Amino acid sequence: MKLFRLLILVMIISCSEEILKDVDNTDPVEPVDLPALEVSINEISLPFGGMTTDDISRTFYDVSGTFIYSNNDAVFAYFPGVADWDPGQSGSALNVTPVSSQVLIKEDSLWKFHKTDHNLQAWGMRNFEILGSEVIIGDGNEIGSDASGWIGDAYIGQIMGNGDISWKLINEIDEMGFFHGTCAGDLNNDGLTDVGVTPGIGHSGINIFLQNSNGNFTRNDELLNYEGSTPFTLDFSDLDGDGIDEIITADYGGGNIPDEDDHEIRIYKFDNSTEKFELHFQINEPNAYDWGLGATSIKVNDFTNDGIMDIAVAREDLEYHGFEVWRGTGNAQFELIFSSPTWTNNEMQFREFSIFDANQDGNIDILLRPFHYGTLYRNSENCWWNVYDCNGVKLNNLIWLNDGSGNFNYYNEEELLIEGILVDSFHPYLYDGNLYFVGTFYNDVGEDRLQMIDVKVNF
Numbered sequence: 001m002k003l004f005r006l007l008i009l010v011m012i013i014s015c016s017e018e019i020l021k022d023v024d025n026t027d028p029v030e031p032v033d034l035p036a037l038e039v040s041i042n043e044i045s046l047p048f049g050g051m052t053t054d055d056i057s058r059t060f061y062d063v064s065g066t067f068i069y070s071n072n073d074a075v076f077a078y079f080p081g082v083a084d085w086d087p088g089q090s091g092s093a094l095n096v097t098p099v100s101s102q103v104l105i106k107e108d109s110l111w112k113f114h115k116t117d118h119n120l121q122a123w124g125m126r127n128f129e130i131l132g133s134e135v136i137i138g139d140g141n142e143i144g145s146d147a148s149g150w151i152g153d154a155y156i157g158q159i160m161g162n163g164d165i166s167w168k169l170i171n172e173i174d175e176m177g178f179f180h181g182t183c184a185g186d187l188n189n190d191g192l193t194d195v196g197v198t199p200g201i202g203h204s205g206i207n208i209f210l211q212n213s214n215g216n217f218t219r220n221d222e223l224l225n226y227e228g229s230t231p232f233t234l235d236f237s238d239l240d241g242d243g244i245d246e247i248i249t250a251d252y253g254g255g256n257i258p259d260e261d262d263h264e265i266r267i268y269k270f271d272n273s274t275e276k277f278e279l280h281f282q283i284n285e286p287n288a289y290d291w292g293l294g295a296t297s298i299k300v301n302d303f304t305n306d307g308i309m310d311i312a313v314a315r316e317d318l319e320y321h322g323f324e325v326w327r328g329t330g331n332a333q334f335e336l337i338f339s340s341p342t343w344t345n346n347e348m349q350f351r352e353f354s355i356f357d358a359n360q361d362g363n364i365d366i367l368l369r370p371f372h373y374g375t376l377y378r379n380s381e382n383c384w385w386n387v388y389d390c391n392g393v394k395l396n397n398l399i400w401l402n403d404g405s406g407n408f409n410y411y412n413e414e415e416l417l418i419e420g421i422l423v424d425s426f427h428p429y430l431y432d433g434n435l436y437f438v439g440t441f442y443n444d445v446g447e448d449r450l451q452m453i454d455v456k457v458n459f
Contacts, residue, residue, distance in 0.1 A: 036414050037395075038456040041421065042110045046448040048102065049116075053444035054084035055099045060440040060450060061424045063371040064352055065125025065137060068429035068438065071163040075106040075431055076114065077438055078135075078165070080125035085143045092149025093123045093141055104452070105163065111438065111452040119167045123152055127182045127233065127297055127352060131193060133159040136170075138179025138197050147203060151176040154197050154209075156184075156217075170195050170209050170217050177201035181298075185236025185245040187223070187270075187277075196247065199230045206234060206249070224268060224277045229253060229261075237300040239309050239332040244270050246332055247277050250295030250313045251284075260284060262292040263324070265311065267332045281333055283326075288339040291320045296351040301364050303327075304406040310334075312366060314353050321349055323366065325406050337406045348374045348397060354428050358435040359459040363402040367428035367435075370398060379419060387441065392419040393426065395437065395457065416457065423453050435459070 048056055065080040081099030098121035105114040124141030139152020153176060157165040171177065179197040187194045192211040200207035205226050209217040224247060232252040236245040247268040253261045262284060269280035286292075293315030303310040308328040315322050325338040343349075350368045358365040370377045373384055376397040383390035395416035400408040423439035430436070439453040 034458040036416055036458055037418060038458065039418055039421075040109055040454045041451065043449045043451050044104075044111065044113050046442075046450055047113065047116070048100075048448070051081075051099060052084055053448070055081070056448070057442050057444065058082040058084055059099060059102060060442050062124065063350075063369050063425040063427065064140075065122070065128060066425070066427050067128045067130065067135065067137075068427060069130060069135070069159060070431060071159055072161065074163055075429070076163050077104040077106070077111070077427065078117075079103070079440075080120060080137065081122045082125075083123045083141075083143075085123070085141075087142075088145045089143065090146075091144050092146075093139075093143040093151055094149075096123060096143055098123055103164075106438075106454070109454070111454060113450075115164070117165070117167075120155060120157075120165075125152075126180050129182060129184050131184050134184070134193055135159065135165060136182055136184040136193075136195055138182035140178060140180030140182075147178070150178040150203075152179055154179045154182060154195065156193065156195065168215065170197075171201070171207075171219070175201050175219065177207060178203055180296075181231065181233035183235045183298075185238075187236060187245050187247075189244050194236070196234050196236060198232065198234050198249070203230065205230055206247075222276070225274070225279070226268070227279075228266075231266075231295060233295045233298045233313070235298045235300050235311075237309055239267065239300070239328060240269075240330075246270075246280070248298060248300060248311060250298050250311075252294035252296075253292060256292060258286040258289065258292040260286055262286055263288045263315075265313070265326055265334060267334070269332060283334060283336075285324075285336045285339075288324050288336060289315075289320070289322050289342045291317060291322075291342055293317050293320060293322055293342075297353060299353070299355050301355055303364050303402055304337075305363065305404050310406060312353070312355065314351060314368075316349075316351055318345075320344055323353065323368075325408070327406055338408055340400070340408070343374070343376065345372075346375060348376045356430045358399060358428075358430065358457075359401060360433055361401075361404075363404045365402050366400040366408060368398045368400070369427060371425060379417060387422050387424060392417065392421050393423060393439075394418075395426075395455070398426070398428065398437075399435070399457070411459075413459075418453075418455065421453055422451060426453075426455075 101117040126140030128137040135157040138154035154170040251264040264284040267281035268277040297314040311326040326334040379392040399411040441451040
């Protein structure tokens with residue numbers, strides 16, 4: 001009997017070994033050792049008739065208004081026209097000829113010229129917002145020594161099947177404004193996109209444009225019961241889950257040592273009794289930084305993964321830059337949970353930022369959109385206003401990864417350094433689950449050529 005059991009046991013072991021042999025009969029998959037950065041560089045010709053070389057240079061140099069979008073598996077980079085002008089010049093934008101916008105397309109990993117968009121003529125676009133297939137953008141140029149001359153238009157665009165954008169003017173022709181802050185949402189719960197801009201027409205308060213069933217817009221500033229200093233940025237978002245968007249503003253006070261008026265966040269909620277948006281929540285945090293910074297961009301998302309919307313704000317001063325995150329505590333209430341370091345102009349300069357899950361870990365990250373120079377962005381400490389002396393860029397401090405609780409750290413696992421490239425501005429975008437930056441450099445010496453630098457970041 002013992003011998004029989006032993007034979008059975010041997011047979012079982014033998015069969016198990018054969019099964020294991022069948023399972024392990026494939027070679028093990030070797031991990032792919034990708035480089036930290038994959039860089040592609042190419043040049044494209046510039047068929048930009050009617051634009052001066054300074055217009056072209058400014059259009060591709062300015063980082064503020066540029067946005068990246070995808071359509072039918074194609075990636076486009078849209079550069080709103082930026083007109084050449086002298087800082088502090090007298091008069092207004094109306095004394096300067098607006099410039100057509102330029103569109104590039106990425107094909108086979110290379111960027112190519114797509115078209116000149118004559119339907120969007122601008123002086124200097126700032127904040128934009130993409131909602132599905134719609135793009136909202138406003139002109140926030142600062143042409144003229146007198147701020148009353150800082151005027152422009154706001155547009156809403158419909159992304160078409162071929163990737164082109166059909167633009168419609170939001171404001172009336174005779175109601176131009178300084179539209180630095182631009183946002184979109186649904187304020188009256190009718191399923192149509194409404195638009196908010198600030199500092200707005202006459203640089204006073206916030207302008208609200210409600211979309212009509214015919215696709216046109218009607219200005220209705222009286223819908224908001226607003227008092228106080230005019231902010232430079234705002235957003236619309238349903239913060240409490242009642243199906244109606246709230247209005248969120250961030251102040252532009254600042255300078256020197258912060259006080260009780262700096263770093264203020266306001267939430268306006270629709271009141272059925274007054275049929276207006278009334279002040280619902282107001283908070284400031286004077287100790288967010290050691291400098292009173294003014295808000296330039298605002299984004300709403302769930303940064304803490306608790307199902308409640310949070311707020312991120314970019315801030316600047318003539319000397320410093322930073323950003324902060326406010327956690328939603330419920331019922332459209334907020335508390336400050338994160339503030340970045342305060343960077344000098346010599347370290348890091350930015351106005352706008354993008355948000356998406358850059359490393360695909362389920363957390364919404366913050367991607368800074370740099371402009372000009374700075375030792376944390378450029379690869380040389382002594383290249384102020386001279387791209388040729390910068391010897392490349394560093395991307396680490398542009399990528400702020402979220403740990404899932406709304407705490408952010410710059411990417412420091414490995415160095416993201418690109419040496420020996422010429423680039424004016426970099427724009428982050430997400431495509432096919434990967435983080436990219438696209439950069440441009442225009443050289444008007446000899447034949448007009450635009451150098452394109454496309455960078456894939458492998459986390």
